[in-house]
Amino acid sequence: MKRILNTLTAFILALFLAAPALALDLDSAKARGLVGENANGYIGAVQSSGEVNALVKSINAQRKAHYQGISRKNGTPLGTVEKLAGEKLINRAPRGQYINRGSGWVKK
Numbered sequence: 001m002k003r004i005l006n007t008l009t010a011f012i013l014a015l016f017l018a019a020p021a022l023a024l025d026l027d028s029a030k031a032r033g034l035v036g037e038n039a040n041g042y043i044g045a046v047q048s049s050g051e052v053n054a055l056v057k058s059i060n061a062q063r064k065a066h067y068q069g070i071s072r073k074n075g076t077p078l079g080t081v082e083k084l085a086g087e088k089l090i091n092r093a094p095r096g097q098y099i100n101r102g103s104g105w106v107k108k
Helices: 002-017 020-031 050-075 078-091
Strands: 035-038 043-045 099-100
Touching: 002 050, 002 078, 020 035, 020 050, 035 050, 035 078, 043 050, 050 078
Parallel strands: 035 099
Antiparallel strands: 035 043
16 A cells, blocks of 8 residues: 555656646646546546646546556556545645545535
């Protein structure tokens, strides 16, 4: 479990540092209340539009590929990896951004 958490932490840091242009877009979308973090480890559209939906699709595809790699590497079910990532991402979301723990969007 600790190994999974360490790997997830590294992934989250890489997500924000590895692709600066995309991370800025994601950060901007979060700051503007267009997207938020879900408990399942993926982002969702708070205010849907073509641009927002494209961003959500792109980020979530990258996350899923990474979660699948963690799952295979550690022999952990994908759902467990997604849930742990979701908890970490929600906990790290700054005040004022949207999160969804399963009962709808709320500002943190």
